[in-house]
Amino acid sequence: MTRYLSIIFLTFISTLAYSQIVINEISYNPPESGQDSLEYIELYNLGSNAVDLSNFEFTSGINLTFDTGISIEAGGYLIVCESSDAMMNVFGVEGIVWDGGMSNGGEAIALKDAAGVLVDSLSYDDNAPWPSQADGTDGGGASIELCDSTSDNTLGANWRAATNDIGMIINGAIVLGTPGVANTVLCETQPNHIVNAAGLSFTPKDITIEIGETVRWENTSGNHNVNGGLDVYPNNPEGIFSGAPEAAPWIWDYTFNIPGIYNYQCDLHVGAG
Incomplete structure:
Protein backbone atom coordinates (compact mmCIF):
# COMPACT_ATOMS: atom_id res chain seq x y z
CA MET A 1 0.00 0.00 0.00
CA THR A 2 1.34 3.37 -0.94
CA ARG A 3 1.32 5.92 1.84
CA TYR A 4 2.40 9.50 1.74
CA LEU A 5 1.86 12.64 3.74
CA SER A 6 1.27 16.11 2.42
CA ILE A 7 2.61 19.00 4.44
CA ILE A 8 0.99 22.29 3.57
CA PHE A 9 2.65 25.41 4.95
CA LEU A 10 0.81 28.46 6.13
CA THR A 11 2.95 31.37 5.07
CA PHE A 12 2.66 34.18 7.57
CA ILE A 13 4.36 37.23 8.97
CA SER A 14 4.55 37.24 12.72
CA THR A 15 3.41 40.41 14.40
CA LEU A 16 4.67 39.40 17.81
CA ALA A 17 7.31 41.64 19.31
CA TYR A 18 9.06 40.53 22.45
CA SER A 19 10.05 43.11 24.98
CA GLN A 20 13.65 44.01 25.65
CA ILE A 21 12.94 43.36 29.36
CA VAL A 22 11.77 39.82 30.06
CA ILE A 23 10.68 37.87 33.10
CA ASN A 24 13.48 35.30 33.08
CA GLU A 25 13.37 33.33 36.35
CA ILE A 26 10.74 32.80 39.06
CA SER A 27 10.90 31.33 42.54
CA TYR A 28 7.28 31.16 43.67
CA ASN A 29 7.38 28.38 46.28
CA PRO A 30 10.82 27.97 47.87
CA PRO A 31 11.38 25.08 50.31
CA GLU A 32 10.79 27.10 53.47
CA SER A 33 8.40 26.63 56.35
CA GLY A 34 6.01 29.50 57.02
CA GLN A 35 6.74 32.72 55.14
CA ASP A 36 8.51 32.17 51.82
CA SER A 37 11.33 34.70 52.18
CA LEU A 38 13.14 33.34 49.10
CA GLU A 39 10.41 34.17 46.60
CA TYR A 40 11.85 36.22 43.74
CA ILE A 41 11.42 37.27 40.12
CA GLU A 42 14.38 37.94 37.86
CA LEU A 43 14.18 40.50 35.06
CA TYR A 44 16.68 40.31 32.21
CA ASN A 45 17.59 42.97 29.66
CA LEU A 46 18.24 41.09 26.44
CA GLY A 47 18.71 44.30 24.46
CA SER A 48 21.85 46.21 23.53
CA ASN A 49 20.98 49.34 25.53
CA ALA A 50 20.33 50.08 29.18
CA VAL A 51 16.67 50.46 30.16
CA ASP A 52 15.46 53.05 32.66
CA LEU A 53 12.87 51.40 34.91
CA SER A 54 11.84 54.59 36.72
CA ASN A 55 8.15 54.28 37.66
CA PHE A 56 7.76 50.91 35.94
CA GLU A 57 5.42 48.80 38.03
CA PHE A 58 4.20 45.28 38.56
CA THR A 59 0.43 45.47 38.31
CA SER A 60 -0.39 41.78 38.66
CA GLY A 61 0.98 39.05 40.89
CA ILE A 62 2.97 41.37 43.14
CA ASN A 63 2.87 45.07 43.95
CA LEU A 64 5.95 47.16 43.20
CA THR A 65 6.70 50.52 41.60
CA PHE A 66 10.35 51.12 40.78
CA ASP A 67 11.97 54.24 42.19
CA THR A 68 13.40 56.92 39.94
CA GLY A 69 16.89 56.03 38.77
CA ILE A 70 16.49 52.25 38.75
CA SER A 71 17.77 50.75 35.50
CA ILE A 72 19.03 47.52 33.95
CA GLU A 73 22.15 47.63 31.82
CA ALA A 74 22.33 45.77 28.53
CA GLY A 75 22.63 42.06 29.26
CA GLY A 76 21.99 42.75 32.93
CA TYR A 77 19.69 41.29 35.56
CA LEU A 78 17.52 42.75 38.30
CA ILE A 79 15.91 40.86 41.17
CA VAL A 80 12.64 41.76 42.87
CA CYS A 81 11.86 39.71 45.91
CA GLU A 82 10.09 39.02 49.18
CA SER A 83 13.17 39.67 51.35
CA SER A 84 16.40 41.40 50.36
CA ASP A 85 18.13 40.02 53.46
CA ALA A 86 17.21 36.44 52.54
CA MET A 87 18.41 36.92 48.96
CA MET A 88 21.75 38.26 50.16
CA ASN A 89 22.19 35.57 52.82
CA VAL A 90 21.37 32.65 50.52
CA PHE A 91 22.33 33.78 47.01
CA GLY A 92 24.64 36.72 47.65
CA VAL A 93 22.60 39.04 45.43
CA GLU A 94 20.67 42.21 46.13
CA GLY A 95 16.97 42.48 45.52
CA ILE A 96 14.25 45.13 45.50
CA VAL A 97 11.47 44.24 47.92
CA TRP A 98 7.87 43.99 46.73
CA ASP A 99 4.55 44.11 48.57
CA GLY A 100 2.41 41.00 48.71
CA GLY A 101 3.56 37.55 47.70
CA MET A 102 3.36 34.92 44.98
CA SER A 103 0.79 32.17 44.70
CA ASN A 104 2.07 28.61 45.04
CA GLY A 105 -0.57 27.42 42.60
CA GLY A 106 0.24 29.86 39.81
CA GLU A 107 -0.97 33.32 38.82
CA ALA A 108 -0.50 36.13 36.33
CA ILE A 109 2.48 38.48 36.51
CA ALA A 110 2.48 41.76 34.60
CA LEU A 111 5.08 44.53 34.30
CA LYS A 112 4.14 47.92 32.81
CA ASP A 113 6.23 50.96 31.97
CA ALA A 114 5.79 54.46 33.37
CA ALA A 115 3.12 55.21 30.75
CA GLY A 116 1.14 52.10 31.61
CA VAL A 117 2.21 50.19 28.49
CA LEU A 118 2.65 46.47 29.02
CA VAL A 119 6.32 45.47 29.01
CA ASP A 120 6.04 41.75 29.79
CA SER A 121 3.48 39.40 31.26
CA LEU A 122 2.84 35.71 31.77
CA SER A 123 0.73 33.33 33.81
CA TYR A 124 2.82 30.63 35.45
CA ASP A 125 1.40 27.37 36.79
CA ASP A 126 2.53 24.45 38.93
CA ASN A 127 1.25 21.85 36.47
CA ALA A 128 2.45 20.67 33.06
CA PRO A 129 3.47 22.02 30.64
CA TRP A 130 5.06 24.21 33.32
CA PRO A 131 7.70 22.58 35.54
CA SER A 132 6.02 20.99 38.55
CA GLN A 133 6.89 19.50 41.91
CA ALA A 134 7.86 16.28 40.16
CA ASP A 135 10.59 18.27 38.38
CA GLY A 136 11.98 19.58 41.66
CA THR A 137 10.24 22.94 41.81
CA ASP A 138 7.06 24.07 43.68
CA GLY A 139 8.53 23.49 47.14
CA GLY A 140 11.20 21.06 45.94
CA GLY A 141 14.05 23.58 46.06
CA ALA A 142 14.32 24.73 42.44
CA SER A 143 13.24 27.97 40.86
CA ILE A 144 11.93 27.89 37.30
CA GLU A 145 14.06 29.36 34.53
CA LEU A 146 13.38 30.40 30.96
CA CYS A 147 15.44 27.97 28.89
CA ASP A 148 16.05 30.60 26.19
CA SER A 149 15.63 34.25 27.08
CA THR A 150 14.52 35.03 23.52
CA SER A 151 11.75 32.41 23.56
CA ASP A 152 8.10 33.04 24.37
CA ASN A 153 7.97 33.14 28.17
CA THR A 154 4.19 32.77 28.21
CA LEU A 155 4.59 29.11 27.23
CA GLY A 156 5.24 26.66 30.04
CA ALA A 157 7.17 24.41 27.66
CA ASN A 158 9.91 27.06 27.50
CA TRP A 159 10.56 26.88 31.24
CA ARG A 160 12.65 24.36 33.17
CA ALA A 161 13.34 23.61 36.83
CA ALA A 162 16.67 25.17 37.80
CA THR A 163 19.66 22.83 38.09
CA ASN A 164 22.34 25.12 39.53
CA ASP A 165 23.22 23.91 43.06
CA ILE A 166 24.18 26.87 45.27
CA GLY A 167 25.41 24.58 48.04
CA MET A 168 22.60 25.07 50.53
CA ILE A 169 19.90 22.74 51.85
CA ILE A 170 16.65 24.04 53.36
CA ASN A 171 14.13 21.64 54.89
CA GLY A 172 15.93 18.76 53.24
CA ALA A 173 15.75 20.29 49.75
CA ILE A 174 18.75 21.41 47.73
CA VAL A 175 18.32 25.06 46.76
CA LEU A 176 18.69 25.47 42.99
CA GLY A 177 18.61 28.72 41.06
CA THR A 178 20.58 31.45 39.29
CA PRO A 179 19.19 34.82 40.43
CA GLY A 180 21.25 37.68 39.05
CA VAL A 181 23.28 35.56 36.61
CA ALA A 182 22.67 33.63 33.39
CA ASN A 183 20.26 30.71 33.49
CA THR A 184 21.91 27.30 33.22
CA VAL A 185 19.02 25.22 31.86
CA LEU A 186 18.86 24.36 28.17
CA CYS A 187 15.91 24.03 25.84
CA GLU A 188 15.32 20.58 24.46
CA THR A 189 14.04 20.54 20.91
CA GLN A 190 10.48 19.27 20.96
Whole structure:
Protein backbone atom coordinates (compact mmCIF):
# COMPACT_ATOMS: atom_id res chain seq x y z
CA MET A 1 0.00 0.00 0.00
CA THR A 2 1.34 3.37 -0.94
CA ARG A 3 1.32 5.92 1.84
CA TYR A 4 2.40 9.50 1.74
CA LEU A 5 1.86 12.64 3.74
CA SER A 6 1.27 16.11 2.42
CA ILE A 7 2.61 19.00 4.44
CA ILE A 8 0.99 22.29 3.57
CA PHE A 9 2.65 25.41 4.95
CA LEU A 10 0.81 28.46 6.13
CA THR A 11 2.95 31.37 5.07
CA PHE A 12 2.66 34.18 7.57
CA ILE A 13 4.36 37.23 8.97
CA SER A 14 4.55 37.24 12.72
CA THR A 15 3.41 40.41 14.40
CA LEU A 16 4.67 39.40 17.81
CA ALA A 17 7.31 41.64 19.31
CA TYR A 18 9.06 40.53 22.45
CA SER A 19 10.05 43.11 24.98
CA GLN A 20 13.65 44.01 25.65
CA ILE A 21 12.94 43.36 29.36
CA VAL A 22 11.77 39.82 30.06
CA ILE A 23 10.68 37.87 33.10
CA ASN A 24 13.48 35.30 33.08
CA GLU A 25 13.37 33.33 36.35
CA ILE A 26 10.74 32.80 39.06
CA SER A 27 10.90 31.33 42.54
CA TYR A 28 7.28 31.16 43.67
CA ASN A 29 7.38 28.38 46.28
CA PRO A 30 10.82 27.97 47.87
CA PRO A 31 11.38 25.08 50.31
CA GLU A 32 10.79 27.10 53.47
CA SER A 33 8.40 26.63 56.35
CA GLY A 34 6.01 29.50 57.02
CA GLN A 35 6.74 32.72 55.14
CA ASP A 36 8.51 32.17 51.82
CA SER A 37 11.33 34.70 52.18
CA LEU A 38 13.14 33.34 49.10
CA GLU A 39 10.41 34.17 46.60
CA TYR A 40 11.85 36.22 43.74
CA ILE A 41 11.42 37.27 40.12
CA GLU A 42 14.38 37.94 37.86
CA LEU A 43 14.18 40.50 35.06
CA TYR A 44 16.68 40.31 32.21
CA ASN A 45 17.59 42.97 29.66
CA LEU A 46 18.24 41.09 26.44
CA GLY A 47 18.71 44.30 24.46
CA SER A 48 21.85 46.21 23.53
CA ASN A 49 20.98 49.34 25.53
CA ALA A 50 20.33 50.08 29.18
CA VAL A 51 16.67 50.46 30.16
CA ASP A 52 15.46 53.05 32.66
CA LEU A 53 12.87 51.40 34.91
CA SER A 54 11.84 54.59 36.72
CA ASN A 55 8.15 54.28 37.66
CA PHE A 56 7.76 50.91 35.94
CA GLU A 57 5.42 48.80 38.03
CA PHE A 58 4.20 45.28 38.56
CA THR A 59 0.43 45.47 38.31
CA SER A 60 -0.39 41.78 38.66
CA GLY A 61 0.98 39.05 40.89
CA ILE A 62 2.97 41.37 43.14
CA ASN A 63 2.87 45.07 43.95
CA LEU A 64 5.95 47.16 43.20
CA THR A 65 6.70 50.52 41.60
CA PHE A 66 10.35 51.12 40.78
CA ASP A 67 11.97 54.24 42.19
CA THR A 68 13.40 56.92 39.94
CA GLY A 69 16.89 56.03 38.77
CA ILE A 70 16.49 52.25 38.75
CA SER A 71 17.77 50.75 35.50
CA ILE A 72 19.03 47.52 33.95
CA GLU A 73 22.15 47.63 31.82
CA ALA A 74 22.33 45.77 28.53
CA GLY A 75 22.63 42.06 29.26
CA GLY A 76 21.99 42.75 32.93
CA TYR A 77 19.69 41.29 35.56
CA LEU A 78 17.52 42.75 38.30
CA ILE A 79 15.91 40.86 41.17
CA VAL A 80 12.64 41.76 42.87
CA CYS A 81 11.86 39.71 45.91
CA GLU A 82 10.09 39.02 49.18
CA SER A 83 13.17 39.67 51.35
CA SER A 84 16.40 41.40 50.36
CA ASP A 85 18.13 40.02 53.46
CA ALA A 86 17.21 36.44 52.54
CA MET A 87 18.41 36.92 48.96
CA MET A 88 21.75 38.26 50.16
CA ASN A 89 22.19 35.57 52.82
CA VAL A 90 21.37 32.65 50.52
CA PHE A 91 22.33 33.78 47.01
CA GLY A 92 24.64 36.72 47.65
CA VAL A 93 22.60 39.04 45.43
CA GLU A 94 20.67 42.21 46.13
CA GLY A 95 16.97 42.48 45.52
CA ILE A 96 14.25 45.13 45.50
CA VAL A 97 11.47 44.24 47.92
CA TRP A 98 7.87 43.99 46.73
CA ASP A 99 4.55 44.11 48.57
CA GLY A 100 2.41 41.00 48.71
CA GLY A 101 3.56 37.55 47.70
CA MET A 102 3.36 34.92 44.98
CA SER A 103 0.79 32.17 44.70
CA ASN A 104 2.07 28.61 45.04
CA GLY A 105 -0.57 27.42 42.60
CA GLY A 106 0.24 29.86 39.81
CA GLU A 107 -0.97 33.32 38.82
CA ALA A 108 -0.50 36.13 36.33
CA ILE A 109 2.48 38.48 36.51
CA ALA A 110 2.48 41.76 34.60
CA LEU A 111 5.08 44.53 34.30
CA LYS A 112 4.14 47.92 32.81
CA ASP A 113 6.23 50.96 31.97
CA ALA A 114 5.79 54.46 33.37
CA ALA A 115 3.12 55.21 30.75
CA GLY A 116 1.14 52.10 31.61
CA VAL A 117 2.21 50.19 28.49
CA LEU A 118 2.65 46.47 29.02
CA VAL A 119 6.32 45.47 29.01
CA ASP A 120 6.04 41.75 29.79
CA SER A 121 3.48 39.40 31.26
CA LEU A 122 2.84 35.71 31.77
CA SER A 123 0.73 33.33 33.81
CA TYR A 124 2.82 30.63 35.45
CA ASP A 125 1.40 27.37 36.79
CA ASP A 126 2.53 24.45 38.93
CA ASN A 127 1.25 21.85 36.47
CA ALA A 128 2.45 20.67 33.06
CA PRO A 129 3.47 22.02 30.64
CA TRP A 130 5.06 24.21 33.32
CA PRO A 131 7.70 22.58 35.54
CA SER A 132 6.02 20.99 38.55
CA GLN A 133 6.89 19.50 41.91
CA ALA A 134 7.86 16.28 40.16
CA ASP A 135 10.59 18.27 38.38
CA GLY A 136 11.98 19.58 41.66
CA THR A 137 10.24 22.94 41.81
CA ASP A 138 7.06 24.07 43.68
CA GLY A 139 8.53 23.49 47.14
CA GLY A 140 11.20 21.06 45.94
CA GLY A 141 14.05 23.58 46.06
CA ALA A 142 14.32 24.73 42.44
CA SER A 143 13.24 27.97 40.86
CA ILE A 144 11.93 27.89 37.30
CA GLU A 145 14.06 29.36 34.53
CA LEU A 146 13.38 30.40 30.96
CA CYS A 147 15.44 27.97 28.89
CA ASP A 148 16.05 30.60 26.19
CA SER A 149 15.63 34.25 27.08
CA THR A 150 14.52 35.03 23.52
CA SER A 151 11.75 32.41 23.56
CA ASP A 152 8.10 33.04 24.37
CA ASN A 153 7.97 33.14 28.17
CA THR A 154 4.19 32.77 28.21
CA LEU A 155 4.59 29.11 27.23
CA GLY A 156 5.24 26.66 30.04
CA ALA A 157 7.17 24.41 27.66
CA ASN A 158 9.91 27.06 27.50
CA TRP A 159 10.56 26.88 31.24
CA ARG A 160 12.65 24.36 33.17
CA ALA A 161 13.34 23.61 36.83
CA ALA A 162 16.67 25.17 37.80
CA THR A 163 19.66 22.83 38.09
CA ASN A 164 22.34 25.12 39.53
CA ASP A 165 23.22 23.91 43.06
CA ILE A 166 24.18 26.87 45.27
CA GLY A 167 25.41 24.58 48.04
CA MET A 168 22.60 25.07 50.53
CA ILE A 169 19.90 22.74 51.85
CA ILE A 170 16.65 24.04 53.36
CA ASN A 171 14.13 21.64 54.89
CA GLY A 172 15.93 18.76 53.24
CA ALA A 173 15.75 20.29 49.75
CA ILE A 174 18.75 21.41 47.73
CA VAL A 175 18.32 25.06 46.76
CA LEU A 176 18.69 25.47 42.99
CA GLY A 177 18.61 28.72 41.06
CA THR A 178 20.58 31.45 39.29
CA PRO A 179 19.19 34.82 40.43
CA GLY A 180 21.25 37.68 39.05
CA VAL A 181 23.28 35.56 36.61
CA ALA A 182 22.67 33.63 33.39
CA ASN A 183 20.26 30.71 33.49
CA THR A 184 21.91 27.30 33.22
CA VAL A 185 19.02 25.22 31.86
CA LEU A 186 18.86 24.36 28.17
CA CYS A 187 15.91 24.03 25.84
CA GLU A 188 15.32 20.58 24.46
CA THR A 189 14.04 20.54 20.91
CA GLN A 190 10.48 19.27 20.96
CA PRO A 191 8.55 18.39 17.80
CA ASN A 192 5.44 20.34 16.89
CA HIS A 193 3.86 17.29 15.25
CA ILE A 194 4.38 13.53 15.56
CA VAL A 195 3.73 11.01 12.79
CA ASN A 196 3.67 7.32 13.66
CA ALA A 197 5.06 4.75 11.22
CA ALA A 198 3.71 1.25 11.77
CA GLY A 199 2.39 -1.49 9.52
CA LEU A 200 1.62 -0.09 6.08
CA SER A 201 0.65 3.44 7.02
CA PHE A 202 1.75 6.77 8.39
CA THR A 203 -0.57 8.23 11.02
CA PRO A 204 -1.72 10.93 10.55
CA LYS A 205 -1.49 10.81 6.78
CA ASP A 206 -1.95 14.53 6.13
CA ILE A 207 -1.01 17.44 8.34
CA THR A 208 -0.79 21.21 7.99
CA ILE A 209 2.06 23.01 9.70
CA GLU A 210 3.63 26.45 9.80
CA ILE A 211 7.05 27.56 8.64
CA GLY A 212 9.75 26.66 11.14
CA GLU A 213 7.84 23.83 12.79
CA THR A 214 9.38 20.41 13.38
CA VAL A 215 7.80 17.08 12.49
CA ARG A 216 8.91 13.91 14.27
CA TRP A 217 8.42 10.48 12.72
CA GLU A 218 8.36 7.61 15.19
CA ASN A 219 8.80 4.05 13.93
CA THR A 220 7.15 1.80 16.50
CA SER A 221 6.86 -1.40 14.47
CA GLY A 222 8.54 -2.95 11.45
CA ASN A 223 11.07 -1.57 8.98
CA HIS A 224 10.43 1.91 7.61
CA ASN A 225 11.99 5.08 6.35
CA VAL A 226 10.89 8.53 5.25
CA ASN A 227 11.75 9.29 1.64
CA GLY A 228 10.65 12.58 0.15
CA GLY A 229 13.75 12.99 -1.97
CA LEU A 230 13.60 15.03 -5.14
CA ASP A 231 14.43 11.94 -7.17
CA VAL A 232 11.15 10.42 -5.95
CA TYR A 233 9.00 13.55 -5.61
CA PRO A 234 10.56 16.21 -7.88
CA ASN A 235 7.80 18.72 -7.09
CA ASN A 236 8.68 18.86 -3.39
CA PRO A 237 10.10 22.28 -2.43
CA GLU A 238 13.18 20.43 -1.14
CA GLY A 239 14.17 16.83 -0.59
CA ILE A 240 13.69 15.10 2.75
CA PHE A 241 15.20 11.70 3.52
CA SER A 242 15.67 9.82 6.79
CA GLY A 243 17.98 7.21 5.27
CA ALA A 244 17.55 3.57 4.33
CA PRO A 245 14.70 1.61 5.93
CA GLU A 246 15.53 0.58 9.50
CA ALA A 247 13.86 -1.62 12.09
CA ALA A 248 11.94 -0.08 14.97
CA PRO A 249 12.36 1.69 17.24
CA TRP A 250 13.66 4.96 15.86
CA ILE A 251 12.69 8.61 15.62
CA TRP A 252 13.57 11.21 13.02
CA ASP A 253 13.01 14.96 13.25
CA TYR A 254 12.87 17.45 10.40
CA THR A 255 12.27 21.20 10.58
CA PHE A 256 10.55 22.69 7.53
CA ASN A 257 11.56 26.20 6.49
CA ILE A 258 10.44 26.31 2.84
CA PRO A 259 6.69 26.62 2.17
CA GLY A 260 4.90 24.23 -0.13
CA ILE A 261 3.40 20.75 -0.35
CA TYR A 262 5.63 17.83 0.57
CA ASN A 263 4.99 14.18 -0.31
CA TYR A 264 6.97 11.19 0.90
CA GLN A 265 6.86 7.41 1.12
CA CYS A 266 8.27 4.40 2.90
CA ASP A 267 10.46 2.70 0.30
CA LEU A 268 9.66 -0.82 1.48
CA HIS A 269 5.90 -0.39 1.26
CA VAL A 270 5.37 1.95 -1.65
CA GLY A 271 4.33 -0.91 -3.94
CA ALA A 272 2.29 -2.86 -1.42
CA GLY A 273 -1.05 -1.89 -2.84
